[in-house]
Amino acid sequence: MRKFLQTYGLFVTFVVLFIVLAIWSPAFRNPQNLMNLLQQNAVNGIIACGMTLMMISGGFDLSVGANAALSGMVAAALFLKFNIPVGMIGGLLASGAVGLVNGLLIAKVGINPFVTTLGTQIITRGLIFVSTNAKPIYGLPMSYMTVGLGKIGPFPVATTLFVLVAVITHIVLKHTPFGQYVLSVGGNEEAARLSGINVSKVKTSVFTIGGALAGLGGLILLGQTITGQPQAATGYELNAIAAVVVGGTSLSGGQGTITGTVVGVLLMGMIANALNLLNVSPYWQPAVTGLIILLAVGFDATNKKSSQKQNTRGGGLLAKLGIGTKA
Amino acid sequence: MTGHEILLEMQAITKDFPGIRALNEVSFTLEQGQVHGLLGSNGAGKSTLIKVLGGFFSDYSGRILLEGAEADIRTPRQAADAGIAVIHQEFSLHPHLTVAENILLGREPLKKRAGMSFIDWDQLYIQAEDFLRGIGFELPIREKVEKLGVARQQLVQIAKALVQDTRILVMDEPTARLSSHEREDLFAVIQKLKQSGVGIIYISHFLEEVFMIADQITVLRDGEVVTSTSASELDHRSVVNLMVGREVAQTPVDVPEHGGVPILEVQNLTSPKEFQDVSFTLFKGEILGIAGLVGAGRTELARALFGASNGTLEGKIRIDGRDYTPTSPRAAIARGLALLPEDRKDQGLILQHSVADNITLTVLERLVNGPFIDSAARKERVQDLTTMVEVKAASPQVQVNTLSGGNQQKTVLGKWLAVQPEILILDQPTAGIDVGTKAEIYKLMEELVRAGVSLIVISDEPEELARVCQRVLIMRKGRIVNELHKPITSEEVLAGVTAEY
Numbered sequence: 001m002r003k004f005l006q007t008y009g010l011f012v013t014f015v016v017l018f019i020v021l022a023i024w025s026p027a028f029r030n031p032q033n034l035m036n037l038l039q040q041n042a043v044n045g046i047i048a049c050g051m052t053l054m055m056i057s058g059g060f061d062l063s064v065g066a067n068a069a070l071s072g073m074v075a076a077a078l079f080l081k082f083n084i085p086v087g088m089i090g091g092l093l094a095s096g097a098v099g100l101v102n103g104l105l106i107a108k109v110g111i112n113p114f115v116t117t118l119g120t121q122i123i124t125r126g127l128i129f130v131s132t133n134a135k136p137i138y139g140l141p142m143s144y145m146t147v148g149l150g151k152i153g154p155f156p157v158a159t160t161l162f163v164l165v166a167v168i169t170h171i172v173l174k175h176t177p178f179g180q181y182v183l184s185v186g187g188n189e190e191a192a193r194l195s196g197i198n199v200s201k202v203k204t205s206v207f208t209i210g211g212a213l214a215g216l217g218g219l220i221l222l223g224q225t226i227t228g229q230p231q232a233a234t235g236y237e238l239n240a241i242a243a244v245v246v247g248g249t250s251l252s253g254g255q256g257t258i259t260g261t262v263v264g265v266l267l268m269g270m271i272a273n274a275l276n277l278l279n280v281s282p283y284w285q286p287a288v289t290g291l292i293i294l295l296a297v298g299f300d301a302t303n304k305k306s307s308q309k310q311n312t313r314g315g316g317l318l319a320k321l322g323i324g325t326k327a
Numbered sequence: 328m329t330g331h332e333i334l335l336e337m338q339a340i341t342k343d344f345p346g347i348r349a350l351n352e353v354s355f356t357l358e359q360g361q362v363h364g365l366l367g368s369n370g371a372g373k374s375t376l377i378k379v380l381g382g383f384f385s386d387y388s389g390r391i392l393l394e395g396a397e398a399d400i401r402t403p404r405q406a407a408d409a410g411i412a413v414i415h416q417e418f419s420l421h422p423h424l425t426v427a428e429n430i431l432l433g434r435e436p437l438k439k440r441a442g443m444s445f446i447d448w449d450q451l452y453i454q455a456e457d458f459l460r461g462i463g464f465e466l467p468i469r470e471k472v473e474k475l476g477v478a479r480q481q482l483v484q485i486a487k488a489l490v491q492d493t494r495i496l497v498m499d500e501p502t503a504r505l506s507s508h509e510r511e512d513l514f515a516v517i518q519k520l521k522q523s524g525v526g527i528i529y530i531s532h533f534l535e536e537v538f539m540i541a542d543q544i545t546v547l548r549d550g551e552v553v554t555s556t557s558a559s560e561l562d563h564r565s566v567v568n569l570m571v572g573r574e575v576a577q578t579p580v581d582v583p584e585h586g587g588v589p590i591l592e593v594q595n596l597t598s599p600k601e602f603q604d605v606s607f608t609l610f611k612g613e614i615l616g617i618a619g620l621v622g623a624g625r626t627e628l629a630r631a632l633f634g635a636s637n638g639t640l641e642g643k644i645r646i647d648g649r650d651y652t653p654t655s656p657r658a659a660i661a662r663g664l665a666l667l668p669e670d671r672k673d674q675g676l677i678l679q680h681s682v683a684d685n686i687t688l689t690v691l692e693r694l695v696n697g698p699f700i701d702s703a704a705r706k707e708r709v710q711d712l713t714t715m716v717e718v719k720a721a722s723p724q725v726q727v728n729t730l731s732g733g734n735q736q737k738t739v740l741g742k743w744l745a746v747q748p749e750i751l752i753l754d755q756p757t758a759g760i761d762v763g764t765k766a767e768i769y770k771l772m773e774e775l776v777r778a779g780v781s782l783i784v785i786s787d788e789p790e791e792l793a794r795v796c797q798r799v800l801i802m803r804k805g806r807i808v809n810e811l812h813k814p815i816t817s818e819e820v821l822a823g824v825t826a827e828y
Contacts (some may be wrong), residue, residue, distance in 0.1 A: 191668075192677070193744070196655075
């Protein structure tokens with residue numbers, strides 16, 4: 001039982017909560033609400049899939065929010081100048097480039113991920129403001145709303161993209177050598193290097209993917225507002241990290257799954273949705289979110305302590321932030 | 328010369344680790360003002376004995392008497408309170424604090440202001456200065472410790488121990504990082520400490536040095552005391568014999584003579600600060616040993632060959648007659664090289680991953696079907712490898728950190744056999760492994776050589792090198808200083824390694 005809870009605790013929590021809410025609230029179990037739930041969490045879900053890869057590799061990325069905004073702004077500008085496909089490609093390239101820069105700074109220059117991505121977050125956001133004079137970009141083609149809120153056949157586009165991203169990142173992580181390398185680099189970088197793995201290439205790739213997925217999130221966001229907002233996606237990096245952590249990915253790297261992250265995203269989205277439907281003040285939501293994170297991580301930490309001695313390489317959040325790592 | 332007052336008596340100390348008895352009824356006596364050399368090969372129990380004394384273990388049996396009174400030492404705190412200080416090779420100083428702050432850390436003089444306590448900095452430096460003058464150390468009290476050289480850092484460490492009313496000082500390889508001039512200074516300090524009645528337990532691999540400084544010598548072997556006698560009754564040769572013991576009738580690894588075909592030729596290889604002008608040849612089907620003390624440059628040489636070190640490399644290397652430049656482990660693997668690293672936990676394994684994941688990590692790219700890992704092929708490879716190295720695990724899916732050291736090491740070995748290397752470098756292949764598993768690993772080495780693989784074995788254990796190798800190179804201070812040929816005895820290896828520098 002204990003072992004079962006350790007492995008499936010998150011899933012059990014999710015299913016139990018879902019059933020309770022469905023019984024309690026007719027508004028919650030309304031299929032339209034459930035579809036909305038998926039659609040509303042698609043952006044966070046897509047960003048969180050990228051974040052999962054980055055965190056498993058032993059890093060994380062604070063620039064994803066700014067990067068999503070960048071992608072949206074670049075796309076919006078290109079929509080007006082050229083057309084939608086060029087805009088979308090441009091947005092993805094821009095955000096992928098920021099991810100690549102993150103990866104190179106972390107892997108080649110050796111700056112810690114916290115500092116690197118904090119820096120690129122501020123720079124990216126700053127450059128967006130400079131280049132637009134902090135003004136939104138209006139007048140985008142309404143047809144682009146399909147990407148944010150529309151459907152192709154019976155499938156909502158945003159949700160479909162989320163599912164696709166989740167499935168692909170899951171397969172990459174579980175079933176390709178690259179995915180196993182990501183896990184290994186996060187688990188023990190030196191052992192991975194000595195095993196012939198090109199560690200800096202793996203890290204750089206992971207951050208580039210993470211950046212591009214943030215960009216994809218930004219494109220969907222743009223499709224929901226049809227306005228290029230310089231301050232779009234502010235704080236999204238923390239939502240994504242929260243979902244990944246709740247989903248059971250280890251903060252010290254080397255462990256984690258996309259399925260966990262997807263459940264983490266949905267769990268947090270579901271709670272927000274329920275609070276909303278139950279007419280709880282929206283101001284409660286951050287506090288509840290914070291509590292869930294602490295519960296999830298606390299549960300994980302007590303399990304680790306009781307089931308085995310602390311991993312000798314245990315990085316932990318403090319170490320990740322560069323605190324207390326000085327010899 | 329000595330006070331003859333008995334400071335410390337350890338009686339019948341026994342300490343077990345899973346599957347192995349590290350200390351068996353060891354008794355040890357230290358007198359006031361005595362320097363007591365503690366000798367033994369690796370694994371003999373020296374460090375376990377010191378850890379018992381330092382309060383690192385709570386689960387040992389036996390008694391510890393301090394000046395005749397029984398003392399219960401089960402925690403580092405209790406050891407410190409009892410006046411016992413252990414100075415390890417790695418110092419426990421705070422590099423960013425000054426000498427005075429380090430010495431008086433945790434016992435800073437305070438002053439009261441407005442009902443609150445603040446550190447009295449003036450008083451702190453006065454106290455530190457007085458104390459250092461009292462013990463005759465000359466140290467810049469306001470200098471940050473990181474600015475000092477190793478030798479003076481060591482003095483700070485000693486001063487820090489003494490300020491805590493230390494009566495028993497354990498020095499573990501104190502000269503390993505010192506120049507010979509600095510060593511003279513240290514010996515002068517030790518003489519002073521002796522006169523003030525401190526008892527010193529002195530551990531060193533440099534036997535000559537122990538004879539220069541020690542009054543009494545205790546030799547441990549396989550967790551037991553072989554001898555404890557006045558230093559004047561022993562000499563280098565007799566100590567080596569005692570450390571090695573009667574050559575237990577261990578069957579040497581039985582491999583056919585190699586055919587004299589060079590597989591790896593190293594010429595004048597130099598990595599500044601690590602090793603200099605290293606030249607040797609490894610023949611196809613040979614087991615070549617490299618012996619030396621910690622810091623002799625053996626591991627650095629192995630890592631350099633494997634492309635795992637960042638330093639610049641001069642010299643020439645040829646594999647199978649073709650030039651080879653080590654650039655990365657990946658490139659090395661492609662040329663048929665493999666390295667079983669020194670530290671299996673930090674360098675060999677991803678501890679929280681499974682045996683299967685670890686053992687196939689080096690060959691994932693060969694186990695693919697299109698872009699995906701072929702899980703059937705992978706499973707089969709895992710099966711083959713775990714069978715070959717005989718990993719004992721409930722299933723290949725268990726995390727490696729749940730396995731014993733021996734099974735972990737077999738997993739690392741399996742991971743390297745997976746790449747089917749032509750040259751396998753084994754750095755401390757049996758460190759911390761029980762006798763049974765050791766024998767299995769030797770057996771495996773024999774099979775590998777019969778299959779045409781050439782091995783380089785780096786080991787701290789002379790018995791192991793004598794038993795396994797056809798040739799042994801002795802490294803000292805970054806250079807190859809000697810080469811031993813079969814038949815090789817443990818004594819020869821140990822004597823070569825421990826000779827005066």
